[in-house]
Amino acid sequence: MQETPASPWFHVQTQAGAATLRLAGDWRLAQLAEIETALSGLALPPGTTVDGSALTRIDSAAAQVLLRALQQAGCGLLGEACAWAGFDAAHARIVDQVRRHVAASAPPPRPPPRPALAQLGRQALALGSLLLGHLNFLGATAAACGELLLRPRQLRPRELTVQLEQTGLNAIPVVSLVTLLIGVVITYLLGLQAEKYGANIFVVDGVGIGATREFAPIIVAIIVAGRSGAAFTAQLGSMRLTEEIDAIRTLGLSAMQVLVLPRVLALMLTLPLLVFVGDVASLVGAMLVAGPMLGITPAAFLARLREALDISHVLVGLAKAPVFALAIAVIGTRMGMTVGRDTGAVGAATTSTVVQSIVAVILLDAGFALLMQALEW
Amino acid sequence: MVTAAAAAPAPVIDVQGIVTRFGATTVHDGVSFRVGRGTLVGLIGSSGTGKSVLLREMIGLHRPTAGRVTLLGTDIWQASAAELDAVRRRFGMMFQDGALFSSLTVAQNVAVPLREHTRLAPATVDALVALRLAQAGLPAEAAARRPSELSGGMRKRAAIARAIALEPELLFLDEPTSGLDPITARGFDRLVRALVDDLGITVLMATHDLDTLLTVVDRVIVLSRGRVLADGSVREVTAVDDEWVRRYFSVRTMTQGDLGDGS
Numbered sequence: 150m151q152e153t154p155a156s157p158w159f160h161v162q163t164q165a166g167a168a169t170l171r172l173a174g175d176w177r178l179a180q181l182a183e184i185e186t187a188l189s190g191l192a193l194p195p196g197t198t199v200d201g202s203a204l205t206r207i208d209s210a211a212a213q214v215l216l217r218a219l220q221q222a223g224c225g226l227l228g229e230a231c232a233w234a235g236f237d238a239a240h241a242r243i244v245d246q247v248r249r250h251v252a253a254s255a256p257p258p259r260p261p262p263r264p265a266l267a268q269l270g271r272q273a274l275a276l277g278s279l280l281l282g283h284l285n286f287l288g289a290t291a292a293a294c295g296e297l298l299l300r301p302r303q304l305r306p307r308e309l310t311v312q313l314e315q316t317g318l319n320a321i322p323v324v325s326l327v328t329l330l331i332g333v334v335i336t337y338l339l340g341l342q343a344e345k346y347g348a349n350i351f352v353v354d355g356v357g358i359g360a361t362r363e364f365a366p367i368i369v370a371i372i373v374a375g376r377s378g379a380a381f382t383a384q385l386g387s388m389r390l391t392e393e394i395d396a397i398r399t400l401g402l403s404a405m406q407v408l409v410l411p412r413v414l415a416l417m418l419t420l421p422l423l424v425f426v427g428d429v430a431s432l433v434g435a436m437l438v439a440g441p442m443l444g445i446t447p448a449a450f451l452a453r454l455r456e457a458l459d460i461s462h463v464l465v466g467l468a469k470a471p472v473f474a475l476a477i478a479v480i481g482t483r484m485g486m487t488v489g490r491d492t493g494a495v496g497a498a499t500t501s502t503v504v505q506s507i508v509a510v511i512l513l514d515a516g517f518a519l520l521m522q523a524l525e526w
Numbered sequence: 527m528v529t530a531a532a533a534a535p536a537p538v539i540d541v542q543g544i545v546t547r548f549g550a551t552t553v554h555d556g557v558s559f560r561v562g563r564g565t566l567v568g569l570i571g572s573s574g575t576g577k578s579v580l581l582r583e584m585i586g587l588h589r590p591t592a593g594r595v596t597l598l599g600t601d602i603w604q605a606s607a608a609e610l611d612a613v614r615r616r617f618g619m620m621f622q623d624g625a626l627f628s629s630l631t632v633a634q635n636v637a638v639p640l641r642e643h644t645r646l647a648p649a650t651v652d653a654l655v656a657l658r659l660a661q662a663g664l665p666a667e668a669a670a671r672r673p674s675e676l677s678g679g680m681r682k683r684a685a686i687a688r689a690i691a692l693e694p695e696l697l698f699l700d701e702p703t704s705g706l707d708p709i710t711a712r713g714f715d716r717l718v719r720a721l722v723d724d725l726g727i728t729v730l731m732a733t734h735d736l737d738t739l740l741t742v743v744d745r746v747i748v749l750s751r752g753r754v755l756a757d758g759s760v761r762e763v764t765a766v767d768d769e770w771v772r773r774y775f776s777v778r779t780m781t782q783g784d785l786g787d788g789s
Contacts, residue, residue, distance in 0.1 A: 182645040208693040246724040250660035491628035491674040
C-alpha cells in the first residue's frame with residue numbers, strides 16, 4: 150500500500166495496483182484557490198476510483214474544479230473514465246448537477262484584439278456618422294421651426310419660459326463673474342506692455358475691441374455649453390431611459406415641438422443677451438484695473454471707449470451668439486434624444502456633448518474670423 | 527421540548543421584532559419569523575406592506591427602527607464592518623430589475639464577485655462564470671452581451687447568475703418573476719427550485735406571483751398591517767380567516783372556476 154503526501158482535501162492510495170483518490174473535508178469556494186494549487190499536477194492511472202466518503206461538504210464551484218482536475222488527470226471530460234464511490238446523496242446531486250452543465254459551459258470567447266489601423270478607420274466612420282446625424286437633426290429642427298411658423302399655436306410658452314429662465318436668467322451671475330475677471334486679466338496684460346511705451350490710453354482700444362468682438366462671445370458660449378448643453382443631454386437622456394420620450398410620441402405629440410424646439414429657441418434668444426452681459430462685465434472689469442494701474446479715470450476710459458470702439462465690433466460679437474447657441478442646442482438635444490438605453494450611456498453622452506459643443510464653438514468662431522476679414526467688417 | 531429546541535440546527539434567517547417607521551408612517555410593527563436551511567420561502571403582502579423594505583433591512587442596506595436580523599448566525603445590525611463583509615459573501619441578492627452593471631458584459635458581471643472575493647486563477651474564474659451562466663439557464667452566447675442587449679427574462683437569469691457566483695448559502699430574490707411571460711416565469715420557478723434542491727441553498731423571495739406560490743414554494747409568510755399575518759405551507763395559509771388572504775387566493779380559484787365552466 151502506497152500513499153502520496155497528504156493534503157487536507159485529498160490523497161491518492163494505491164493498493165494492489167488499483168488507485169483510489171480519497172476526498173476529504175470541506176470542498177468550498179472559500180478554499181478553492183488552495184484546493185486548485187494542491188490538485189495541480191495530479192496524475193491518476195486509468196480506472197482510478199474517486200471516493201467521496203470522507204467529504205464533509207462540496208459546493209458546485211469545487212465540484213467543477215474537481216471535474217476539471219480529473220479531466221486533466223485522464224478521467225475523461227465528465228470523470229466517466231473513473232469509478233465514483235462513497236458519495237453522500239446530497240454531494241452526488243451537486244456533482245451531477247455540475248456534470249450536466251460542464252458540456253454546455255464552454256468558457257466565453259474573448260473578443261479578438263483590433264488592429265490599430267482598423268480601430269482608426271472605425272473611429273473615423275463613427276465621427277462621420279455623428280456629424281451626418283447632427284446635420285440631419287439640424288434639418289429636422291429647421292423643419293419643426295417651419296411647422297411652428299405655419300401653426301404658431303404649437304408653440305409651448307410654458308416650456309419656453311422655463312428654458313429661458315434656466316439657460317438665461319440663472320446663468321447671469323456666473324457669466325458676469327467670469328467675463329469680469331477676463332476683462333481684468335486682459336487689461337492687466339495689455340497694460341504691462343503699453344506702459345513701456347507710454348501708450349496707456351490705447352489699452353482701452355485693445356480691451357474694448359478684443360472683449361466685445363472675441364472674448365466675451367467665446368467665453369460665454371463655452372460657459373453655456375458646459376451649463377445648458379450638458380443639462381439638455383442629461384435631461385433628455387434620462388427621459389429617454391424612463392421611456393418618457395416614447396410616451397410623448399405615443400400621446401400624439403411631437404418630441405421636436407415639446408422638447409427640442411423650446412430648448413433651441415430659448416438658447417438662441419438668451420445667448421446674445423448673455424454675451425451682452427459679458428461685454429458690459431468685461432469692460433467694467435477693465436475699467437476697475439485701468440484706474441489704479443494705468444491712471445485712466447473711469448471718465449477718461451468711457452470717453453476713449455466711445456471714440457475707439459466702433460459699434461460694428463459689438464454687433465459682430467453679438468451676431469455670432471445665436472449661431473453658437475444653435476450649435477450647442479442642436480448637439481445637446483440630439484445627444485440626449487439618441488442616448489443608449491443604459492445608465493452609463495447618459496454620462497458618456499453628456500461628456501461628449503460638452504466636448505463637441507466647445508469644439509464646435511471654436512471652429513465656428515474661426516469661420517467667423519475668416520468671413521469677417523473677407524467682408525472687411 | 528427544551529432539549530429538542532437545543533438540538534435543532536440554528537436558523538439561517540432569524541428576524542425578531544422588526545419595526546420600521548418612515549416619519550409618521552409605520553410600515554412594520556413587530557415582524558418576526560425564522561427560516562431553516564434548504565427551504566424556499568415566499569414573502570407576500572399587498573403593495574405597500576414593505577416587502578422590499580424588509581428585504582433591504584435583512585441584507586443590511588436599510589436600518590430598521592427597531593428589531594434584530596440574524597443571518598447565518600451574524601446579527602446584521604450589530605456586526606462590525608469586517609463581520610458584515612464576511613457574511614455578505616455567504617448570501618446573494620437579486621434586485622427587482624437585475625441591477626446588472628450596464629458597462630460590463632454579462633460574463634464580466636458574474637465575474638465581479640469572483641474576482642473581488644477569491645484568489646482564483648483567471649482561467650478558473652472563466653470556467654466558473656460559464657458554470658454559473660449554465661446553472662442560471664443562460665445560453666453561452668449571452669455571455670459576451672451587455673445587459674441592455676438582453677430580454678427581460680435573460681436579464682433576470684444573468685442577475686441570478688451573479689447572485690449565486692460565490693455559491694451563497696442563502697439567496698434573497700425581490701419579485702423574480704415580475705414582468706416575465708408565464709412560460710419564462712415558470713422556467714424561472716423551476717430554476718429557483720433546482721437551486722434549493724440540488725445546491726441546498728435557502729431562498730427567501732418577495733413575490734406577487736400566485737403560480738410561483740402554488741407550485742414551488744415550501745412556505746409562505748404573509749405580511750399585513752405591519753405584522754406577520756400567516757406563516758406556513760400554502761394550504762395552511764389559504765385556510766387563514768382573513769379578508770385579504772381570502773381575496774388574494776380567490777383570484778386564482780375564480781379564474782380556474784371560470785375556465786372550468788367555459789369548457
